[in-house]
Amino acid sequence: MRLNNYPVHSSLDEDSHLEDGWVETGEFDHEGSHTFALDCEFCQAKSGPVLTRVSMVNFQNEVIYDTFVKPEEEITDYVTRYSGITAEALKDVTTTAQDVQKKILELVSSSDILIGHSLESDLNVMKIRHPNIIDTALIYDHNQGPPLKPGLRSLAAQHLNRKIQQGEQTGEGHSSVEDLRACLDLVKMKLLNGPGFGKVIRETTLFEKLYELLPSKRSVIIDFSPEIYGHDLGERVNLEKFTVVNDDEVVETLERELESSTLAFIRFKEVDFNSGVVQVPSRFTGKLYSELDENRKSAILTGENRNDCLKSLNNRLQKVYDQLPVGCVFVVCNEGGDTMELTQLQGVRKRFRQLERKQVKLSDIPPEDCWDFDKQTALKRACVEASNGFTFATVITDDNSE
Incomplete structure (x- = not known):
């Protein structure tokens, strides 16, 4: 996980220190799905990217959490072409990043699986540590092979015959729900077709x-x-x-x-x-x-x-x-x-x-x-x-x- 810049959960490294503002998932029993897909959208503030939307679906592809988030910092660039976020969308939002942390810890046990695409970026900005991750940027190969990582849009087109992130062209931006559903379906395709599916055929080294x-x-x-x-x-x-x-x-x-x-x-x-x-x-x-x-x-x-x-x-x-x-x-x-x-x-x-x-x-x-x-x-x-x-x-x- 460290190799791919993921925050490391204490169950994987008991010496890892939980810094101020960070939380991590805990073990608890709950009904329903134990596999979730997560995706976030970010805008730009003076200090860097800030969380402005978070979405989750369960393994049945049902949306269980989808909320806009009001950042503490002033937004300097909504990057709407990519985020889909506008000033109007956040105008009456009161949900904070801390509210998001609390909600995710209520929904996800440390024994559950989180699915996402380059999910380390989302977890680092949200300041959440979780031990069980399936990252579609890692389980699928770039067409040119590692160490390059594939983009979600190209994976969806190649393996799901699905066009996503079309909002980049129209200026409407990405949909986090659309993206995470693509991630979940890519994982299901992998489960159906085996570990070699989506991997580049290796030449002899x-x-x-x-x-x-x-x-x-x-x-x-x-x-x-x-x-x-x-x-x-x-x-x-x-x-x-x-x-x-x-x-x-x-x-x-x-x-x-x-x-x-x-x-x-x-x-x-x-x-x-x-x-x-x-x-x-x-x-x-x-x-x-x-x-x-x-x-x-x-x-x-x-x-x-x-x-x-x-x-x-x-x-x-x-x-x-x-x-x-x-x-x-x-x-x-x-x-x-x-x-x-x-x-x-x-x-x-x-x-x-x-x-x-x-x-x-x-x-x-x-x-x-x-x-x-x-x-x-x-x-x-x-x-x-x-x-x-x-x-x-x-x-x-x-x-x-x-």
Whole structure:
């Protein structure tokens, strides 16, 4: 659960501390369904996303709870296109987030099952911990395979032949009841068709190919989340996985394991975790160049900080290179191009649209916050840059100078 940023219930970790404002489900007997689907809608406040609607259905697809929620903070953006929430809808609402917590704890026992799509986001904003989760973003695969996660709309279209979230096009926004019913039906489809349903057919990995040809040769994966490569992969081949918490530990672990390994896959993440795009796991102990926001994302790296971060990556790659024996093949590749400018420009566009909705005069908006032709052109260029990848390969030679 921690791997996917879920809050951890005390029944799974008795040492987990329940912070102020948080609650967790308790064990109790009740009649009726013991499986529920949950979905929430959020609007944007100054501090981040705030709860504005919560809906639940039971396993029979009956709505058992559906309420709008009045946030304590002032809403800065209703994001109606996605949330379906308007100022009019919340005008006479008195239900608070604390009321929602109390109601869910009355409906759901800790032994019950909660179904949702990327439900960790909902539970973290609601500040509720629950131990038994079925997440359709995890039990189904993205068409390109993990670690990418599938969107609910694409899953509904592909497996249920159902169009959902059409309100994005009309401006009416999502319906939380529509979304959670899609989640529930996807779980039922999974139960009917078996655990392999909705999973991408795997191609043979390098680790499996090596084991097939040379079963005595050992492979290692050194990564922040090695579980994404499959929990059973190490059981099928001669492979050991190592979990690290910073990029320096990647280098140190490789140095320790290199002599006894034929194939090593390692991944550095410090640049990603400072990109402003990737959610930074709490266990990361490497260098961060800014404070994290409420979604555990950093600010976008610029200037000297960006140069320093990239220089650190180059130094670590050099240390890896210097460790490798003669005859070793060293391959370096990235997962895509530089997304920092893209993320920055997308932020400018988003803020400008928020100001437009508030009918702020164009003359009152600073030039750096205005969205114009030049920024639109730069955004297109940044999209191309973000889609570019690279791969470098070399063979280590005697003089180590290649």
